[in-house]
Amino acid sequence: MIGMLLLALAAAAAPLFARASEGIWGIAPCELCLWQRAPYWVAAALALAAALLPRARRPLGWLAVLAVLASGAIAGFHIGVEQGWWPSPLPGCQALQAGGGASVDDLLRSLAAAPSKPCDAPTYLVPGLPLSMAAMNLLYALGLSGLAAIWMRRGEGR
Numbered sequence: 001m002i003g004m005l006l007l008a009l010a011a012a013a014a015p016l017f018a019r020a021s022e023g024i025w026g027i028a029p030c031e032l033c034l035w036q037r038a039p040y041w042v043a044a045a046l047a048l049a050a051a052l053l054p055r056a057r058r059p060l061g062w063l064a065v066l067a068v069l070a071s072g073a074i075a076g077f078h079i080g081v082e083q084g085w086w087p088s089p090l091p092g093c094q095a096l097q098a099g100g101g102a103s104v105d106d107l108l109r110s111l112a113a114a115p116s117k118p119c120d121a122p123t124y125l126v127p128g129l130p131l132s133m134a135a136m137n138l139l140y141a142l143g144l145s146g147l148a149a150i151w152m153r154r155g156e157g158r
Helices: 002-025 031-052 052-084 102-111 134-155
Strands: none
Touching: 002 031, 002 052, 002 134, 031 052, 052 134, 102 134
8 A cells, every 4th residue: 555655646746846847947848748747647546546445456556557657658759759760740749831832820820729849859957967858757657667566566566
């Protein structure tokens, strides 16, 4: 039970830290940054349910681990977009393309509802550290899911 509560807290800490970094350091998130947060909330809810429901602890705990890994997978994809390995399919990440007969009205209608940071522009939290926020999230997700898997294997999930 303690391990599941710790997992719930650690999972919730990631999107809370990301949100705090917006206010404290003025970091603007891109659309992929926002997508990385949702699986952590799912993981926190699943881990909390696992802590409260002993009979379902094992399956809910493993689902929480998978949710954390889902955020890591989105972060890995985001790193690829930042590095220019592939483009993002999300509309909020796309640059406007002029030409092709598009009018100014067409371009204005294609704008995202809220201004966002381009997904291919990495944000570095620590000056001099070559890890973007997406890369730090990938490392956090891998570490947290690994630790949670150890808790599950050692009997916390029973």
